[in-house]
Amino acid sequence: MIHAGGIDLANRMKRGAVPEHVVTLGQIPDLCGIQEIGGRIEIGAATRHWEIENDPMLRCRLPMVAGYIAGLGNIRIRMQGTIGGNIMAGEPGYEMLPLLAVLGADLVFADWSTGGQEITAAREWVLPRASSSKTLLLTSIRIPLRPITVAWNRELRPALGLVASLEWSGDRVLHGAAAVIGDHRGPMVREHHFTEALPAADAAPRAANIAEVWADKFPDIDVLVGPDRDYCRHVLSVMLRRVLHTMLKT
Amino acid sequence: MTTRDRLTIRLTVNGEAHTVEISSNLMLVDLVRERLNLQGTRVACDQGACGACTVLVDGRPITACLSFAFTADGAAVLTIEGVAGSDNTLDTVQLAFHDSGVPQCGFCTPGMVLLAKAYYMQQPMPEGADVERWLDANICRCSGYQVFRRALHSTPPREDAP
Numbered sequence A: 001m002i003h004a005g006g007i008d009l010a011n012r013m014k015r016g017a018v019p020e021h022v023v024t025l026g027q028i029p030d031l032c033g034i035q036e037i038g039g040r041i042e043i044g045a046a047t048r049h050w051e052i053e054n055d056p057m058l059r060c061r062l063p064m065v066a067g068y069i070a071g072l073g074n075i076r077i078r079m080q081g082t083i084g085g086n087i088m089a090g091e092p093g094y095e096m097l098p099l100l101a102v103l104g105a106d107l108v109f110a111d112w113s114t115g116g117q118e119i120t121a122a123r124e125w126v127l128p129r130a131s132s133s134k135t136l137l138l139t140s141i142r143i144p145l146r147p148i149t150v151a152w153n154r155e156l157r158p159a160l161g162l163v164a165s166l167e168w169s170g171d172r173v174l175h176g177a178a179a180v181i182g183d184h185r186g187p188m189v190r191e192h193h194f195t196e197a198l199p200a201a202d203a204a205p206r207a208a209n210i211a212e213v214w215a216d217k218f219p220d221i222d223v224l225v226g227p228d229r230d231y232c233r234h235v236l237s238v239m240l241r242r243v244l245h246t247m248l249k250t
Numbered sequence B: 001m002t003t004r005d006r007l008t009i010r011l012t013v014n015g016e017a018h019t020v021e022i023s024s025n026l027m028l029v030d031l032v033r034e035r036l037n038l039q040g041t042r043v044a045c046d047q048g049a050c051g052a053c054t055v056l057v058d059g060r061p062i063t064a065c066l067s068f069a070f071t072a073d074g075a076a077v078l079t080i081e082g083v084a085g086s087d088n089t090l091d092t093v094q095l096a097f098h099d100s101g102v103p104q105c106g107f108c109t110p111g112m113v114l115l116a117k118a119y120y121m122q123q124p125m126p127e128g129a130d131v132e133r134w135l136d137a138n139i140c141r142c143s144g145y146q147v148f149r150r151a152l153h154s155t156p157p158r159e160d161a162p
């Protein structure tokens, strides 16, 4: 079992887990740090949340990522926990994987059993695989630099949350991606293509309509809010409307 | 390592050097409270939520109930017992807490003082919303938050503040 910041590992051992071996990543330099390489940002899997949120380059190139991480847990957790641990813990309420999914990020793994490398899109990474994988070491996260805005709604955390992105061409929205936080299978990304490239000024009043259509693309979310699926879908459409509003205003 | 391994770690706690043999699954809070008998560090939730167990490790506020003791190998740990000077003079943050009026039961206060001290070490000048966000990390069951905020807001700027 890998120990990065050790938060989830410690909690699991208190609940009775007895890992045979523990391998601590400590602060292995190759797994820590943030760099801009070509058209992307690469974050080492053992980088602590606090280091990411305060990295001057990241704050400049991806300020919304720094802002998102600053709202994660609390200062003690962010100073100890790592981005890799958040992803690999495989907990539905944890928020990094959904963010990375809407940013179009990739997860880079080293496979101990084969000695090879595996690169998987964050949006395709399913949670049961995270918690059961014994031979994959997450080494880094690659986030492409694109003209993108991101917004999120955490009001019902950890039962349900939403993070979404819009990709722009000049002042026009081309494409959106939204991910549910809290689904037991993974981030559940659904896209929305804007058939007419909307000028931002017209799009804001239409956020509610777009949100309704977009929410229908999540017919099978499996989250722990409300009495039934219709209610979950309603809450999701409210969250979508609010995050759309935020993104179209900015 | 296996979870049955015993390890020897070296660390300083409140400025004093220690070499201790520990089991690999010993938590930092148990090292501090049970082995070093520094019982000012509290345990309540035991799962990272409340911050009663906050200690500083190399200046960072750490959740000692979720940190394995081996991670403190080579580190400088500060517990509430080490915050005042050796002649028992209160530190700047302790003084501000004292002058702001101690809240009710005091159970959370060691963790709050250490959290505030870590903030003060990072930020020479305590600032509005930043203080609130930082102090959000710890829970006070007697809801003495206003007192803690007042204390940190009234902490004088550090001498090296710009």
Ligand SMILES: Cc1cc2nc3c(=O)[nH]c(=O)nc-3n(C[C@H](O)[C@H](O)[C@H](O)COP(=O)(O)OP(=O)(O)OC[C@H]3O[C@@H](n4cnc5c(N)ncnc54)[C@H](O)[C@@H]3O)c2cc1C
Binding pocket: A001, A002, A003, A004, A005, A006, A007, A008, A009, A010, A045, A046, A071, A072, A073, A074, A077, A080, A081, A082, A083, A084, A085, A086, A087, A088, A089, A093, A094, A095, A096, A136, A137, A138, A139, B047, B048, B049
């Ligand atoms: C009180 C509290 C509040 C929290 N609030 C939030 C919140 O608001 N939002 C949120 O998203 N999260 C939240 N969290 C979760 C927190 O972010 C995670 O616990 C933390 O990021 C885990 O990181 P770690 O390095 O400590 O993980 P570890 O405990 O070290 O590892 C977690 C799991 O991942 C595996 N692992 C770790 N690194 C790797 C790697 N590189 N490759 C392969 N496997 C690996 C480990 O073996 C283990 O199974 C909260 C946690 C607590 C305790």
Ligand code: FES
Binding pocket: B042, B043, B044, B045, B046, B047, B048, B049, B050, B051, B052, B053, B054, B063, B064, B065, B066
């Ligand atoms: S006792 Fe450690 S956080 Fe509550």
Ligand code: FES
Binding pocket: B103, B104, B105, B106, B107, B108, B109, B139, B140, B141, B142, B143, B144
């Ligand atoms: S004063 Fe009682 S818990 Fe804070």
